Amino acid sequence: MAILRAALILLADHDLAVSTLAVRVAASGRANLYAALSAGLGAFDGQLHGTASTLAYKFLADALTDPMTALSDRLRLGGPLPGFGHRVYAHRDPRAEMLLDMLAGLRHPSAVAVSSAVNEIRTAQPETFANVDLALAAVMHAFDMSADAGEAIFALSRLIGWTAHAMEEYAEEPLRFRPSGIYVGPMPPA
Numbered sequence: 001m002a003i004l005r006a007a008l009i010l011l012a013d014h015d016l017a018v019s020t021l022a023v024r025v026a027a028s029g030r031a032n033l034y035a036a037l038s039a040g041l042g043a044f045d046g047q048l049h050g051t052a053s054t055l056a057y058k059f060l061a062d063a064l065t066d067p068m069t070a071l072s073d074r075l076r077l078g079g080p081l082p083g084f085g086h087r088v089y090a091h092r093d094p095r096a097e098m099l100l101d102m103l104a105g106l107r108h109p110s111a112v113a114v115s116s117a118v119n120e121i122r123t124a125q126p127e128t129f130a131n132v133d134l135a136l137a138a139v140m141h142a143f144d145m146s147a148d149a150g151e152a153i154f155a156l157s158r159l160i161g162w163t164a165h166a167m168e169e170y171a172e173e174p175l176r177f178r179p180s181g182i183y184v185g186p187m188p189p190a
Helices: 002-011 018-028 033-044 052-065 067-077 094-104 109-124 132-142 149-170
Strands: none
Touching: 002 094, 002 132, 002 149, 018 033, 018 149, 033 149, 052 067, 052 109, 052 132, 052 149, 067 109, 094 109, 094 132, 109 132, 132 149
């Protein structure tokens, strides 16, 4: 399936995301590859990173029934809209655009319904943009996959990217990620 291949390619690497940095720090300490990848998975497992597509999936599930009610309910709660905006991308997430465009090009009824709900939300919230987590959630809905399938796809893709980062790190000077702490507390009595 082309859209799954595209998602795996688009998600394999994203500079020094927190999980990638964890892999590189572990590899810098010369942890074996499995341990370095485990460090990445540990950092990945959080609602602000690897599990964000599941939150977007749940939001999109409500939006498939009634996009405007789902949007207004979410906005009343405050905080970020699941699957929208991004810390790195200021105005658009090209990975999301590609996946959502591919999804919109499918003529499958569930893909059309998901694309319609996403477009309705995007139209109502023009000051923000869909990110890759929403795109993954949309693909999961379109193909009737489980809520956490996006996490699995994201993690599988990143494992490949992390392996490349670890291999690169093993070629560097060891322990290069060793910052020094600077004590700023009260001075001990003389």
